[in-house]
Amino acid sequence: MNRYVSYHYFINTFSNIMLLVPYHLTVARFDGAVLAILLSPVIGGILLYMFTSGMQVFPEKGFPEIFSLFYPKWLVRILMTFKALMIGTSTAIVVTSYAVIITRFLNPEGNQYAIMAVLMLVCAFGATRSTVTVNFILEIILILNIPLIGFIIYKSIHTPLMSWDAIIIVAKHFYQLPSLLVFASAMFIFTGFMNLAIFNRVLPPNFRFKHRWAFPLVAFLVLVVTFFVPIGIHGTEAVVHYVFLWSATADSLKMMYGFIERMLLIFLLVIINLSLTYTVVGWHIVLEFFKSLFPNNKVDSDEAKPPLKSYVIMAGMLAATFLLMFSINELTVVFLGAVFLIIRMCSEVTFTIWVYVLSKKKVRRYEKKANA
Amino acid sequence: MLDRLKIILSPAEDLIQNEIQHPITGQKLELAYFLPLIDEQKIHAFITVPFSKNEYPFMNLLKSNPNFTKVTDPATWTDLLLRGQALIEFQDQIFSFDAMKFSYTDLSEAKLETSILGPQNSLSEDPIISLNIIRNAYVSPELVIDKMNVGNLSRTGLYIIYDQRKVNKHTLDLVMNKLASVHLDLIQSTGQLERLLNGKKYQLFPTLLITERIDRIGRALSFGKVVLVLKGSQYAIILPVTFFDFMHAVEDHYESIWMTKLLIFLRYVALFITSTLPGLYVAILSYNPEVFRLQLTFSLVASRSIVPYPSFIEVIIMLLMIEMLLESSIRIPKLIGSTSTTVGGLILGSAIQQAGLVSSVMIIVTSLVAISNFVLPIHTMSLAIRFLKYPIIVFAIFFGLAGVFLGLFVYIISLCSTRSFGEYYFRYRGDVSTKKGDIGGTGTA
Numbered sequence: 109m110n111r112y113v114s115y116h117y118f119i120n121t122f123s124n125i126m127l128l129v130p131y132h133l134t135v136a137r138f139d140g141a142v143l144a145i146l147l148s149p150v151i152g153g154i155l156l157y158m159f160t161s162g163m164q165v166f167p168e169k170g171f172p173e174i175f176s177l178f179y180p181k182w183l184v185r186i187l188m189t190f191k192a193l194m195i196g197t198s199t200a201i202v203v204t205s206y207a208v209i210i211t212r213f214l215n216p217e218g219n220q221y222a223i224m225a226v227l228m229l230v231c232a233f234g235a236t237r238s239t240v241t242v243n244f245i246l247e248i249i250l251i252l253n254i255p256l257i258g259f260i261i262y263k264s265i266h267t268p269l270m271s272w273d274a275i276i277i278v279a280k281h282f283y284q285l286p287s288l289l290v291f292a293s294a295m296f297i298f299t300g301f302m303n304l305a306i307f308n309r310v311l312p313p314n315f316r317f318k319h320r321w322a323f324p325l326v327a328f329l330v331l332v333v334t335f336f337v338p339i340g341i342h343g344t345e346a347v348v349h350y351v352f353l354w355s356a357t358a359d360s361l362k363m364m365y366g367f368i369e370r371m372l373l374i375f376l377l378v379i380i381n382l383s384l385t386y387t388v389v390g391w392h393i394v395l396e397f398f399k400s401l402f403p404n405n406k407v408d409s410d411e412a413k414p415p416l417k418s419y420v421i422m423a424g425m426l427a428a429t430f431l432l433m434f435s436i437n438e439l440t441v442v443f444l445g446a447v448f449l450i451i452r453m454c455s456e457v458t459f460t461i462w463v464y465v466l467s468k469k470k471v472r473r474y475e476k477k478a479n480a
Numbered sequence: 481m482l483d484r485l486k487i488i489l490s491p492a493e494d495l496i497q498n499e500i501q502h503p504i505t506g507q508k509l510e511l512a513y514f515l516p517l518i519d520e521q522k523i524h525a526f527i528t529v530p531f532s533k534n535e536y537p538f539m540n541l542l543k544s545n546p547n548f549t550k551v552t553d554p555a556t557w558t559d560l561l562l563r564g565q566a567l568i569e570f571q572d573q574i575f576s577f578d579a580m581k582f583s584y585t586d587l588s589e590a591k592l593e594t595s596i597l598g599p600q601n602s603l604s605e606d607p608i609i610s611l612n613i614i615r616n617a618y619v620s621p622e623l624v625i626d627k628m629n630v631g632n633l634s635r636t637g638l639y640i641i642y643d644q645r646k647v648n649k650h651t652l653d654l655v656m657n658k659l660a661s662v663h664l665d666l667i668q669s670t671g672q673l674e675r676l677l678n679g680k681k682y683q684l685f686p687t688l689l690i691t692e693r694i695d696r697i698g699r700a701l702s703f704g705k706v707v708l709v710l711k712g713s714q715y716a717i718i719l720p721v722t723f724f725d726f727m728h729a730v731e732d733h734y735e736s737i738w739m740t741k742l743l744i745f746l747r748y749v750a751l752f753i754t755s756t757l758p759g760l761y762v763a764i765l766s767y768n769p770e771v772f773r774l775q776l777t778f779s780l781v782a783s784r785s786i787v788p789y790p791s792f793i794e795v796i797i798m799l800l801m802i803e804m805l806l807e808s809s810i811r812i813p814k815l816i817g818s819t820s821t822t823v824g825g826l827i828l829g830s831a832i833q834q835a836g837l838v839s840s841v842m843i844i845v846t847s848l849v850a851i852s853n854f855v856l857p858i859h860t861m862s863l864a865i866r867f868l869k870y871p872i873i874v875f876a877i878f879f880g881l882a883g884v885f886l887g888l889f890v891y892i893i894s895l896c897s898t899r900s901f902g903e904y905y906f907r908y909r910g911d912v913s914t915k916k917g918d919i920g921g922t923g924t925a
Binding site: 112214215222227234240241244245310311368373377384 | 767768770771772773774776878879880881882883885886889890892893896897899904906907908918919
């Protein structure tokens with residue numbers, strides 16, 4: 109069942125494009141981005157090991173159940189609300205930026221808000237399904253899209269536009285220390301394990317994490333590609349001119365054969381799929397966190413019919429995301445994204461260490477019981 | 481003997497166990513056989529009638545008639561019963577009597593799921609004949625056959641068949657509960673039963689498989705599935721099923737492995753084409769002509785240049801026509817069946833294009849959609865898939881290419897959330913073993 113863990117890890121890795129990670133990194137390409145890229149897999153790997161070995165002590169339990177084992181109800185509720193708001197913000201940013209991408213590149217004449225509304229309704233439909241279902245959606249979408257992602261990466265590396273000199277010049281700036289934002293952007297790619305906060309519920313009780321070393325390694329390769337390929341194609345200076353950097357990069361690629369000439373369309377297809385899935389998974393986690401706020405909430409990872417409160421919470425979330433959409437423009441999205449990345453990194457590190465400490469505490473409790 | 485048989489064999493509705501006592505002589509006869517496997521006329525002629533008439537000492541008959549064989553080893557009992565022998569115990573001796581019956585000649589030819597190399601016959605409308613060939617195909621003492629009546633008025637006999645060692649108890653409970661909750665006056669066909677059992681009312685995809693093929697049933701039983709045979713219907717229901725079962729034809733197990741794998745892949749391509757092509761046509765011609773390379777776009781647009789209305793009207797006209805064509809060719813009497821296809825397909829198709837009402841590319845799209853729909857091997861699924869293109873067209877009309885992908889995403893969500901009697905309907909299985917445990921905990925299988 110380790111593949112299910114990897115899906116959650118990699119959906120996060122691939123969604124970095126939607127959260128403007130490449131933009132933040134390339135802006136700081138001479139000011140520490142390279143060092144951040146080199147450091148983040150190490151720290152991300154350590155966090156992954158801590159988090160997974162922490163969660164392993166609590167089989168079939170999500171965050172709400174784990175924290176209620178140790179802390180009073182009110183504290184758990186505050187923590188869960190905080191986590192839910194965090195993930196809610198990230199999905200809201202993703203939704204906004206892909207609505208922008210679709211209207212800009214695919215439907216220039218379409219009404220952005222109508223597209224947005226339909227996208228969100230579809231995601232809401234997905235997110236209200238059971239936890240197991242969401243897992244399957246994630247799996248199938250990733251299996252269908254990974255060949256396309258591989259193809260895009262292959263094409264982008266093999267393009268004649270690629271200037272390796274530009275890459276080497278940027279790579280030589282590895283000694284500058286990164287700022288917090290740059291480091292947080294790079295770290296985002298390695299924090300996909302946090303989805304287990306809810307999805308640990310569906311893993312079987314005798315589950316063991318395996319091949320953990322491979323996760324940060326693959327994610328590191330993805331990060332290297334997302335950072336260096338646009339630099340190689342656009343050059344060291346022009347690369348900062350784009351907010352949606354990878355859309356512009358994909359648009360400069362061309363396929364010689366076949367029906368479709370522009371790589372952008374395949375890229376958009378992948379992006380739509382991945383962001384929809386990211387949103388579905390994210391909203392589902394938010395939903396579960398909010399559901400755990402209710403007294404006597406029954407956890408059922410494969411319910412036949414979503415309870416009424418799921419729909420109510422979902423409607424609230426749709427409304428909140430829509431309000432956010434109306435009230436911000438693209439520039440604030442960039443700013444909000446930056447703030448979000450930093451807060452997210454801090455929260456991820458805190459919660460990882462917290463869970464690790466709690467797991468030690470639980471083990472000690474059992475030892476005490478066994479000795480007594 | 482009978483008490484011992486009860487221990488060895490699984491409880492089966494079709495196992496007849498009789499104890500006959502002669503009213504005058506007081507002699508006792510114990511008789512056991514599987515009803516569907518046996519020619520009852522023979523039993524009467526050779527066993528029950530001579531025994532009750534008692535004109536000739538029955539023991540002498542058993543010993544002199546070569547059709548009776550003495551059985552000494554109780555271990556062979558089940559095997560003998562399953563191979564169409566009746567077992568008789570008389571005066572503490574056990575004999576087997578060969579009364580085997582094969583009902584293959586009584587069957588009609590399979591019409592919906594035809595195959596080249598597989599068995600050519602379908603099930604029968606007589607449930608006893610159906611049970612005969614099922615018992616002959618799946619020769620196992622573990623096979624359980626339960627009987628119940630469904631329909632308040634019709635009291636139609638329904639046989640529930642499964643392998644008791646392999647079946648999932650949870651699934652079986654769900655099926656039994658569901659069947660007990662069926663309240664309808666008349667139940668006349670398996671299709672009706674399918675809709676009643678099909679979980680939610682507005683289910684998009686079928687969660688039970690209707691089949692007429694004996695090899696499919698045998699295979700399903702060996703995988704621990706439950707088979708329902710309804711009296712008066714030559715189709716059986718298999719459950720639980722997954723989406724991928726619907727994409728497999730029985731012949732996939734009979735023919736060359738590489739070609740079979742290619743064919744399975746082809747079916748998924750066909751599935752994609754038949755559900756999205758009309759939507760893509762609308763999206764590409766009306767919203768995103770820049771998708772294709774320039775020459776291709778030019779030839780597409782050029783073929784549409786004489787058509788006086790937007791692409792989606794064209795699509796709707798053509799799809800309505802093809803649906804009518806399909807529907808009429810089912811309803812039309814067999815004798816004049818070929819007329820509708822000739823008139824509809826050839827004459828209308830070429831005329832409508834020459835009249836400039838529909839572009840020639842649209843004709844290609846329509847026929848491709850219809851053809852690829854029939855590549856899908858199971859009728860119920862291909863019907864369900866036939867519907868899928870319409871919502872996608874609506875999405876495409878309003879949102880272009882993004883709408884098509886959005887529509888597909890909705891289908892994936894709804895496929896993933898479907899459960900067929902507790903089993904996950906649409907998932908990549910991978911290396912799931914009971915030892916490692918499956919996702920979703922221990923509650924469901």
